[in-house]
Amino acid sequence: MRHYKRIVSTLLAAGMGLSLLTGCQGSQPTGGSTAAAEKTETSGKSEAASGEGAQEKKSDLVVGMIANAFGTQSYNDDVLAGMELAEKELGVKGIPLEVPEISDSANSLRTLISQGANFIMVPSSEYKDGMLEVAAENPEVKFLYLAEAIDGGGNIMSVAYRENEAAFLGGALSGMMTKTNNVGAVMAVGETLQYRYQFGFTAGVKAVNPECEVQSAFTNSYTDVGQGSEVAKIMYNKGADIIGTYSGACNLGVFNAAKDAGEGTYCLGAANGQFDKMPDKILASVVKPADQAILSILKEYQETGIFDTSEPMSLGLKEGGVKLLFTNNDELLKQIPDDVMSTIADLTAKVESGEIKVPSNEEEFNSFTYQYAK
Known part of the structure; x- marks a missing residue:
């Protein structure tokens, strides 16, 4: 050859x-660190919910999302479809927010949190810096980063699609x-x-x-x-x-x-x-x-309280x-x-x-x- x-x-x-x-x-993706894995192990054990706790999470889970635009048949719409599916099947509340200006990303994420969002999906690396800033400020809020694999610490789960x-x-x-x-x-x-x-x-x-x-x-x-x-x-x-x-x-x-x-x-x-x-x-x-993958992640978190940030999730053809x-x-x-x-x-x-x-x-x-x- x-x-x-x-x-x-x-x-x-x-x-x-x-x-x-x-x-x-x-910049290329990096895997989760050992420190992140140790942090997750402790977090996973402390957050593991009983059946009763999982039921309480159902009404408490509020899923926010930022994107530069909706309705363009882009990946943003696929992620939004996952949120809407979770609203229908899991009973969660969804808050989608259009953020066309990258410079507004941090304040937009803060706005979602002020509106009650405790789980936020970020589909594009354009908003990565804002997400990292706000995630550090709000360790109790979970972030699902869907653009690349990163070591996000205890409250950022990243997904790298192949x-x-x-x-x-x-x-x-x-x-x-x-x-x-x-x-x-x-x-x-x-x-x-x-x-x-x-x-x-x-x-x-x-x-x-x-x-x-x-x-x-x-x-x-x-x-x-x-x-x-x-x-x-x-x-x-x-x-x-x-x-x-x-x-x-x-x-x-x-x-x-x-x-x-x-x-x-x-x-x-x-x-x-x-x-x-x-x-x-x-x-x-x-x-x-993306819709089924997002539904699965939200369902697991809702039912178990586990939010595994030990290593990025990788999804390809297989x-x-x-x-x-x-x-x-x-x-x-x-x-x-x-x-x-x-x-x-x-x-x-x-x-x-x-x-x-x-x-x-x-x-x-x-x-x-x-x-x-x-």
Whole structure:
């Protein structure tokens, strides 16, 4: 198996403020410390609830959540769906709060606490600093951090989704389906989960089609639909015929650009699938079924009082935390050949078994040499 060269973005967008991915490296996840584990062990024992105590927790559990926007079919909406599911099935009270300005995150979290929230979900690393500040001030409040793995101490449980594994499958699909030998990847801001998508997607493309060109760029926004459209338009104009996107509401702009690019151009979605947004263009989507995971975490805490911060939770293909979801448009689905579907199934099994370790950062990507062979 030959080592392929480092990918260099070919996207030039002067004046648009785009971040080129080549050489980009964000802070990478760190595991929980021994101190955190010891603290958790003591905390878990002291908080373990009896049946009666768990019943009391049901009426007392108030779940807050901050996000930059709702209603965009982004990951925020998946987390919100988990909160709403917990309201329905567990009887908890939910308080969602839109916080478009990062500088307002700490005070917004304090507002949620003043409104009675004693369990707060933070889905994006944009609010990490504010969360750490407020969590230190309020050790009795539990925080569920859903953006990356961190050592958050006794009252922050972190979840790291292995988006790179589902993105790898999306990249492999794109690498096998491209007619121009040129595909693209659109990300939002330079944070860890976005890098996981970037390197996973590109590794998937190269694993099945080493000669395929991969254009990559950040929009520097989760909400600017127009920016998503402009970035994708440049990629399509430079020869891409399939673009994967993982950029929040900017995804909608990518879908619009795929439509404007005309026949023979496609894209991948994210969030809950988003197929209804452009049913004849979205071949598949990299999704994180967050609602069930959140329901499970809240249910365990409600029933037992245990809030395990000893080590970050990691959810990938094997755990059902991420997956590649294919289009529900039968006509579009027919365009994906049986051998491509078979390869995706084979790659899925290899990732789940550990035979393939999908890169999640630049260092791992640069040493990734896997080449798929039937």
